[in-house]
Amino acid sequence: MNTDLLISVLKRAAQRGATAADGYLVEESHFGASVRMREIETLRHSREQRLSLRVFAGRASAAASTSDLSRESLERVVDEATALAKVTAEDPHAGLPEPSALIERVPDLDLADASDDLSPEEKIEIARRAEAAALESDSRITNSEGAEYSDRRARYAYATSHGFAHDYATTSFGISVAPIASRNGEMQRDYWYSSARKRARLEDPVAVGRTAAARALRRLGARKMKTVEVPVVFDPETAASLVRSIAGAASGPSLYRRASFLLDRLGTKIAAPAVTIVDDALIPAALGSRPFDGEGLATGRTVLVREGVLESYLLDTYSARKLGLQSTHHAGRDGSGVSISTTNLMLLPGKTTPQELIRSVKNGLYVTELIGFGVNGVTGDYSRGAAGQWIENGELAYPVEEVTVAGNLLAMLAAIDGVGDDLVLRDRTVAPTIRIARMVVAGT
Amino acid sequence: MTDLAPSRPESFFSDRFSITSGLMERVLGGNLIGKVDDADIYLEYRINEELVLEEGTVKKASRHVSQGAGVRAQSGTRTGYAHTDEISIKNLEEAARQARAIADRGATSGVLALPTRGRPHDLYTLAEPPIVTDLARKLDLLRRIDAETRAVDTRVKQVIASMTSEEVIMLIATASGWTVGDIRPLTRLSVTAIAEDGGRREIGSYGGGGRVTFDFFLEEGRWRRFAAEAARQAALKLAAVDAPAGEMTVVLGPGWPGILLHEAIGHGLEGDFNRKRTSAFAGRMGQKVASELVTVIDDGTIPNRRGSLNVDDEGTPTGRTVLIENGILTGYMQDRLNARLMDMKPTGNGRRESYAHPPMPRMTNTFMLAGGDDPEEILKSVKRGLYAVTFGGGQVDITNGKFVFSASEAYLVEDGRVTAPVKGATLIGNGPEALTRVSRVGRDLKLDEGVGTCGKDGQSVPVGVGLPTIRIDGITVGGTAV
Numbered sequence: 014m015n016t017d018l019l020i021s022v023l024k025r026a027a028q029r030g031a032t033a034a035d036g037y038l039v040e041e042s043h044f045g046a047s048v049r050m051r052e053i054e055t056l057r058h059s060r061e062q063r064l065s066l067r068v069f070a071g072r073a074s075a076a077a078s079t080s081d082l083s084r085e086s087l088e089r090v091v092d093e094a095t096a097l098a099k100v101t102a103e104d105p106h107a108g109l110p111e112p113s114a115l116i117e118r119v120p121d122l123d124l125a126d127a128s129d130d131l132s133p134e135e136k137i138e139i140a141r142r143a144e145a146a147a148l149e150s151d152s153r154i155t156n157s158e159g160a161e162y163s164d165r166r167a168r169y170a171y172a173t174s175h176g177f178a179h180d181y182a183t184t185s186f187g188i189s190v191a192p193i194a195s196r197n198g199e200m201q202r203d204y205w206y207s208s209a210r211k212r213a214r215l216e217d218p219v220a221v222g223r224t225a226a227a228r229a230l231r232r233l234g235a236r237k238m239k240t241v242e243v244p245v246v247f248d249p250e251t252a253a254s255l256v257r258s259i260a261g262a263a264s265g266p267s268l269y270r271r272a273s274f275l276l277d278r279l280g281t282k283i284a285a286p287a288v289t290i291v292d293d294a295l296i297p298a299a300l301g302s303r304p305f306d307g308e309g310l311a312t313g314r315t316v317l318v319r320e321g322v323l324e325s326y327l328l329d330t331y332s333a334r335k336l337g338l339q340s341t342h343h344a345g346r347d348g349s350g351v352s353i354s355t356t357n358l359m360l361l362p363g364k365t366t367p368q369e370l371i372r373s374v375k376n377g378l379y380v381t382e383l384i385g386f387g388v389n390g391v392t393g394d395y396s397r398g399a400a401g402q403w404i405e406n407g408e409l410a411y412p413v414e415e416v417t418v419a420g421n422l423l424a425m426l427a428a429i430d431g432v433g434d435d436l437v438l439r440d441r442t443v444a445p446t447i448r449i450a451r452m453v454v455a456g457t
Numbered sequence: 458m459t460d461l462a463p464s465r466p467e468s469f470f471s472d473r474f475s476i477t478s479g480l481m482e483r484v485l486g487g488n489l490i491g492k493v494d495d496a497d498i499y500l501e502y503r504i505n506e507e508l509v510l511e512e513g514t515v516k517k518a519s520r521h522v523s524q525g526a527g528v529r530a531q532s533g534t535r536t537g538y539a540h541t542d543e544i545s546i547k548n549l550e551e552a553a554r555q556a557r558a559i560a561d562r563g564a565t566s567g568v569l570a571l572p573t574r575g576r577p578h579d580l581y582t583l584a585e586p587p588i589v590t591d592l593a594r595k596l597d598l599l600r601r602i603d604a605e606t607r608a609v610d611t612r613v614k615q616v617i618a619s620m621t622s623e624e625v626i627m628l629i630a631t632a633s634g635w636t637v638g639d640i641r642p643l644t645r646l647s648v649t650a651i652a653e654d655g656g657r658r659e660i661g662s663y664g665g666g667g668r669v670t671f672d673f674f675l676e677e678g679r680w681r682r683f684a685a686e687a688a689r690q691a692a693l694k695l696a697a698v699d700a701p702a703g704e705m706t707v708v709l710g711p712g713w714p715g716i717l718l719h720e721a722i723g724h725g726l727e728g729d730f731n732r733k734r735t736s737a738f739a740g741r742m743g744q745k746v747a748s749e750l751v752t753v754i755d756d757g758t759i760p761n762r763r764g765s766l767n768v769d770d771e772g773t774p775t776g777r778t779v780l781i782e783n784g785i786l787t788g789y790m791q792d793r794l795n796a797r798l799m800d801m802k803p804t805g806n807g808r809r810e811s812y813a814h815p816p817m818p819r820m821t822n823t824f825m826l827a828g829g830d831d832p833e834e835i836l837k838s839v840k841r842g843l844y845a846v847t848f849g850g851g852q853v854d855i856t857n858g859k860f861v862f863s864a865s866e867a868y869l870v871e872d873g874r875v876t877a878p879v880k881g882a883t884l885i886g887n888g889p890e891a892l893t894r895v896s897r898v899g900r901d902l903k904l905d906e907g908v909g910t911c912g913k914d915g916q917s918v919p920v921g922v923g924l925p926t927i928r929i930d931g932i933t934v935g936g937t938a939v
Contacts (some may be wrong), residue, residue: 052535415887417883
């Protein structure tokens with residue numbers, strides 16, 4: 014029935030003179046409960062829907078979207094988009110994928126939880142237990158930014174004027190806790206979370222709360238360091254942010270704009286041999302999985318980097334045509350049109366334990382938090398605020414804050430001389446612990 | 458595009474959705490008033506247009522409509538929030554029931570909502586809102602920008618010019634019987650240049666805007682300046698050397714480097730973090746948190762600025778809040794909830810990204826007042842340091858006060874002279890301490906061009922910043938040159 018609405022919108026676009034069109038419809042409902050200092054703080058409840066439409070007038074295109082699905086509103090959206098397409102310029106690479114490339118059978122990736130919904134009280138209780146576990150784990154946990162439980166049910170439908178029309182449903186659930194540890198006037202906040210497509214796969218709220226508390230506590234007594242050049246070990250969370258930066262530089266629009274440090278590097282060595290990065294859309298019940306991309310193309314497993322060699326870019330139909338390549342079926346879809354989006358993006362694990370990686374460092378930094386936006390995707394120049402633990406003679410010695418870590422992403426990738434065995438698919442982009450041979454840590 | 462004929466918000470929502478302020482008050486009265494401490498109904502209709510020109514052709518032309526209503530009920534520290542994207546009396550009733558069920562889960566605090574009154578400002582009534590300006594004129598300007606940017610420097614190989622225009626119509630009815638609306642135009646022009654030379658590539662970006670007409674970009678040669686700046690920055694960075702690493706004296710140029718204030722102290726002075734005592738500034742009211750040269754203000758009432766509002770998203774007229782006066786912490790930015798719980802006055806800083814989000818205390822336009830120093834003299838006073846004039850984004854950890862902001866155009870200062878441009882580097886400091894190290898304040902206060910967007914708890918809102926040239930005696934620069 015979701016696709017019926019899309020099909021009628023596409024028909025109207027054709028009547029208005031569109032030579033081709035596609036539409037995307039998202040309907041979702043969301044519930045969020047947050048608790049702070051054991052009291053309910055905010056409960057949120059919402060239902061939303063959004064239809065986005067892309068129309069082509071020959072090789073010219075335009076996009077429009079609306080959250081108002083009344084007939085008048087949809088007619089207005091179609092009329093505006095077709096009018097807009099007629100005034101924009103022709104672009105020889107614009108257009109839908111070839112109909113023959115569209116997926117025929119939509120795989121069932123088990124993305125929706127079929128179990129009964131919990132009552133609001135039960136949801137609140139999950140958040141309350143998670144926060145209580147953090148507050149009770151140590152007397153130095155004195156305050157909290159709160160804990161949250163959330164769930165989301167969504168249905169995505171996609172249709173094209175070629176006749177493609179499919180939809181699929183997903184659910185997602187999350188728990189997060191952000192406790193504050195304090196001692197002698199110093200305050201440190203940290204957080205931990207768990208998210209999953211199936212509620213039963215969420216980590217125990219008590220465990221999430223305790224981990225969050227332990228992360229905040231280990232930051233107490235943080236020092237600033239002297240500026241040095243040392244080995245740097247990134248924990249899985251911060252290592253994942255490096256993987257996201259690589260994906261950004263490997264995405265089609267960055268490449269055809271010549272705004273990427275990975276330009277002209279396909280098939281060449283861009284990282285140490287220990288580095289293999291894979292994007293896999295078909296892992297059952299995983300957070301990033303999807304049965305087809307935002308243009309109706311079959312998703313699969315893409316090896317982005319194999320043993321240090323850049324094997325593939327991340328492309329949609331348009332950027333692939335611009336670059337004279339094939340789409341890698343990474344079109345994402347949001348309210349404003351088509352963009353590149355990864356699915357389950359993973360830096361594959363090595364054989365070393367994270368403890369061994371830390372033990373291999375005589376004097377260096379173990380990074381557990383990065384802040385700021387200091388990554389230049391054009392040059393790969395990298396400079397971000399960091400916090401973590403100082404490593405002395407292979408042991409975590411004391412917490413460190415107010416420092417930066419800096420280098421160049423290509424040099425950093427080449428200098429990865431240790432990859433941990435601790436990969437856990439707990440988010441859409443994940444990595445194990447990694448060690449970079451040398452980086453500049455700036456402090457006093 | 459005639460669907461936005463100028464009308465008052467009240468008549469817009471009553472004509473289009475048959476929702477009058479009387480009906481909104483009835484929903485509030487029937488479900489919420491007297492049963493919770495505070496409540497409001499927020500209606501919003503938003504049209505957004507985005508035009509992107511790349512390689513001289515229109516790469517993206519899109520138009521998005523979103524509409525919806527959010528109903529909020531508060532008891533004590535609890536907030537119930539329900540929203541719907543179908544504006545109808547039935548849905549408002551349903552949302553009100555949901556919001557109340559949420560807030561009802563505990564006894565009310567007995568502290569009643571502060572009445573909100575006061576005249577809304579009139580800061581951005583425009584002869585022609587940017588959303589209605591003819592598409593052809595906008596596309597033509599983008600094409601001219603593309604050509605101009607390439608003409609500035611032959612090393613510019615790629616230009617991305619974009620213009621976003623928006624119009625938000627909002628109407629809010631509060632439990633205190635106060636209904637107020639606002640029509641908010643907003644536009645932004647952005648230019649990105651990518652320069653290449655001998656295999657080296659660099660990027661430069663510039664732009665501006667505000668609650669202004671399309672013609673704003675044509676006035677005072679503004680669009681040419683944006684184009685020239687983007688090209689100049691990209692070309693300049695081709696020759697940049699590695700940035701220094703370590704603590705040093707930093708001179709910040711006027712205008713956009715005011716992002717320092719936004720990150721170092723602004724977020725830390727938002728009411729919610731101080732009520733919860735999770736801010737590094739909690740309990741420091743009346744204490745010295747900056748050098749006596751420093752006075753910082755948040756002002757939502759400056760005409761046509763990106764961060765300005767006639768009323769905030771709770772219906773409170775915006776104001777001018779002195780956050781730091783001659784180095785002493787004097788004010789927090791408040792929404793209604795946190796003002797009520799802290800027994801303070803709302804300051805007109807309750808903002809939300811859209812109807813889908815409950816309001817929070819947020820900044821508007823945050824800037825430091827000018828001092829008496831000559832900017833040239835400030836640079837001359839530095840033996841060795843960094844002069845940073847353009848920044849990318851920033852971020853702060855509210856609780857420990859550590860903040861970063863990333864310089865995208867900066868130079869070495871050697872013996873009082875500005876010398877080599879350096880590569881981008883993140884600056885990191887400690888909020889309650891950084892401004893105590895301000896030793897010189899220039900007389901050249903400048904507000905930014907109108908490009909800022911602030912994110913907090915997943916909600917983005919447009920903001921402004923401003924700064925005169927200042928000297929900070931010691932902040933860590935995250936370069937690679939040891």
